[in-house]
Amino acid sequence: MSAEQSLPGALRRPARGALAQSWRRFVAMFVKEFIQLRRDRPTFAMIVGIPLIQLMLFGYAINTDPKHLPTAVLTSDDSPIARALIGALQATDYFNIKYIARGEADADKLILSNKAQFVIQLPPDFSRQLVRGKKPALLLIADASDPVATSGAVAAALGAATQALDRELIGPLASLSQKAAPYEIRVHRRYNPAGETRRNIVPGLIGTILTMTMLMYTAMSVTREIERGTMEALLTMPILPVEIMLGKIAPYVVVGAVQMATILIVAALLFQVPVVGSLFTLTALTLLFIVANLSVGYTFSTVAVNQLQAMQMTFFFFLPSMLLSGFLFPFYGMPKWAQYIGEAMPLTHYLRIVRSVMLKGSTFGDLAVDAGALAAFTLVAMSVAVMRFRQTLD
């Protein structure tokens, strides 16, 4: 430190517009956060790793319309009619007949030990009663402790049973055949003709993955500065809370965009989930959703005292988001009060947006309400964060 060199006092700020100065400070914060993020290798790796792993895991794993469910048959009737009926059920693909039960106790045991999810029970004189026009009962026992798993199969069984015997009930038995209804019901499974779960799950995953990662990143950001002791210096610098906030959020908007792109590419390549609507609309609204989550995370960060607390708040917010947003369970299946809570979650609105744009081709105009909700949410969260930000150590 030589005595000849003068202090950089000459470099002191010249008069400049307040906005331009504010922008410089925002850039300072942005650059700093970006460097720190880049240098945090594990986090950096997880930015792409987490979405990929979760997408593979859930995209391939989750199926809400399972087929080939283990089934037991309990009957001593070996007539062609009974065989045709059981064959028809098996042909629905829902039932995989793995066991022949030797009596009711045996059938119960198969269900209790989770070996069979269904038991098809025909009375011993099923065909005889049927031929006599006595309308015998076919009993389908379903393990409904998992209603999602069984409901598809039950519906298919009802449909199969009415048509199964059309070929058997001919000649003198034709009178027993069901009369067709005087009208026809046609069902159009729009946007997902094959009823594939992944078409519903994969877009939803964009929402949940972004919620989780974005919340965590910013939830840590302020508490980390407090724990590392850097906050004390930062607070004595001429930088405003709103500049700190925006500077900390902005790098993660980029991160979120990278994650979204990763998921969309994988969704198209591996799961053949297309983007029917405009990619621009999807990107714009996804960025809005990313900012909404980052603001919530940042708000947690200003409330929490340490990183552990921030983490706990993240999970407190994340779980209801998963369960009440319509990601895992149908939104309109929930009671009204739960729907109100769900409406207060950004993920709920984003799921409507992402599923509509990707699968149905909805336009921005169709989604204005949900987009508005996300924008309002962001504004509220940011305002709270700026107000909550402690400018002193008091």
Added chain:
Amino acid sequence: MSVERDIAIDVRGLTKSFGAKKVVDNLTLQVARGDIQGFLGPNGSGKTTTIRMLCGLLTPDSGEGTCLGYDIRRQQEEIKRYVGYMTQGFSLYRDLTIRENLEFVARVYGVDAPEDAAQAALERLGLVGRADQLAGELSGGWKQRLALGACILPGPSLLLLDEPTAGVDPKARRDFWDEIHHLSTQGLTVLVSTHYMDEAERCHKIAYIANGRLLASGTIPQIIAGARLSTWVVTGDGLDAFSDELKRQPGVDIVARFGSELHVGGRDEAAMERLARRYGAEGGHRWKRDEPTLEDVFIELMTRAGADR
């Protein structure tokens, strides 16, 4: 007006409590522009809390004042601009390089051409060769040097340094103080808290606080004179045992060992003279009247503050 311009720090009656504990109690302090003001006191005496109130990090419970003419309660934005605060712990970003840290500071303060300003600071600090090393990997001395460099980069008018040389080796400590004097000659006002007596002696003025209260302030001769301590230097054999004996004598306020000498002093000059004459006559030790040192005075202040508590 000119008088006011010459005062960098002017605070009256600063008080701050945390819970039931009064950490700073009715503290009044004036620091002239261009002075190096030492801020001394035992651990937990309220030095850090006072400095934090001066730079706007803490709001005083009561009291008022100005830093560089800006109100410490209402003009915190201006204070942040022109006051450089160096925290006790290292508070730059450990996961940023030295250059990146300096550039961050330059940008936040709106310095023109931040990259050039950072480069200039690197050259001034002699850190050009390590510019791309992570700040967290620096040794204690270099960390302090970097922290000071970051503090003065935006060109502040007042520096608040909170124990800047704690845990730094003597050579680095001396370099650090040379730099502080160099800054002072350029018109910077420096308030620096420290534990070290040799550092206190390098300050223009000193303020001593204990238990949150200002016990003495002024130049070193003023403080020594103000203590009204009559001091004798005692040499001879068996000083440790003798020291215990002296501590029990009425009129003795301090007994402190310095190498092969005992410093014995008290505020009651007559009592001290009687004591010295009596022990001197016994002939076991040599008694010699001497001026009290700054350290004698601080030990006496600290003992008295401890007794008050």
